[in-house]
Amino acid sequence: MILCVTLNPCLDRTLEVPPWNPGDRVRGIRTHEVVGGKGNNLARALRRLGRRCRPVTFLGGSVGSRCARLLKERDGLEGLIVQTASETREILTVRVAPEWVATRPKTPLPPPTAFFDPDPVITSEEAAELTRQVETEMARGGVEALTLSGSSPGPTTHGLYAELIALAKSRRVPVFLDTYGPPLREIWGFWPTVIQLNRDEAADHLELPRDQLDDQRVRELLARWARHGVVLGLVTDGPRPVLARVGRHEVAIDPLAVEVINPIGSGDCLLAGIVDAWLAGAEPLDALKRGVACSLVNVSVWDAGAIDPAAVASFQERLRIRHLQGSEHS
16 A cells, blocks of 8 residues: 655646637636645556555545545545645636647647635644554555655645654655655655655755756755665656666656646656556666656646556656766666
8 A cells, every 4th residue: 555645635627618818708618627736646646557545635625525525436546534624725727628729720829727726724733633644554554655745735734744754764664755845844864765856846945046956956966865865866857857866876867759738747647657666676767767657648648647557668668767977887
């Protein structure tokens, strides 16, 4: 069993519409709902890869109840849920329907636009309850891995990932971390097995403007993580090369060119691929290749995490790892 923690989930609603301009009265063509939040996307991808997992998250109010039903009925996932007094947020994405895009390939169309509700307020008691539930689940045995994904909604939850890393380490459970901002800055003492950031998050973590984060600074960050005991550290950059470090080996992977349908959730699918390969006994660099393959498959579909394992295997075979100058080669 893999526990997939999300501190800031959402109901991710998509409204498909005809072409429109700001100020128009627009009648929707169809709507679609999925439970969002990075750990939930990751859990969805892991299930597609054949892994048993449980989303661990906060849910509250009528939106939270809807999310719990969707996780169970649509995704086949039994959530480990902490009920909150605060309502779960919604994210509304408005996009032009695919059939309109297909018939008007040269017409300028508005890009998808997302509207975010404010983050919920999580109480100290609710935060402590999430830690307690994870600890109880681990005490039962059978937890193979812990993933910690996404942002923290407020001060009461900023330190939860650090607490959960310490808890998992005490039970020798590998931890896979994908977060940024305050939760990442709160980590000390115990470090995860794997850390993943994108380039913007890395720049924020180093308190640098995005355009000043060159590859050398990324490599220095990866080396710092390695000194803390992180086995695999990586920084993604959209369609550009992924930079990573395993021990003294610094590498890059060039993603393949694919048609981009929806990039949302690609980082979550990358981490899902790493977790899947890791638990299968793969070497860290092979796990990284599987992760990148999962992310490439994800960008070619609309629903985050809805990946096809056969397509993943095909992409994985075509990816190549480059050892960077100055690192030790195996």
